Amino acid sequence: MTRVDFFFNVSDKVFHVADLSSRAVQRGRRLMILTSTQQSAEQLGDFLWSNPPTGFLPHCHATHPRAAETPVIIDWRHDQLPHDDILINLDNQHPPFFSRFRRLIEVVGLEEADRAAARERYRFYRDRGYEIKTFDANGAAL
Known part of the structure; x- marks a missing residue:
């Protein structure tokens, strides 16, 4: 069954995703980061070209050769989903294909609209029997 983790109170979602991605890649894991729009995917990709400052996170779109x-x-x-290791969801909806991944990570910012959408996704996963772990942005489990 897919492991579901929620990271709440994230002040900078892009930076947090870059940090999570860097740590996962260092451990030999593969990630699919789902955004809501092409523009947000490209903005995140641009950010990853220079972050972390002392490294590089190889990344591309799912349709890249x-x-x-x-x-x-x-x-x-x-x-098109080229693997099923870790999925980071940055969309406001639950991904319909999340259960094929070993781990799903939800990143929730400080804005009330983002928090409300996250509560809906949380209920969706919980109501289907998924065990959910929650983490404060400071690293303390809730």
């Missing part, structure tokens, strides 16, 4: 061997996939589309 090297997607199968690239550790970080950033995309807004649901139709």
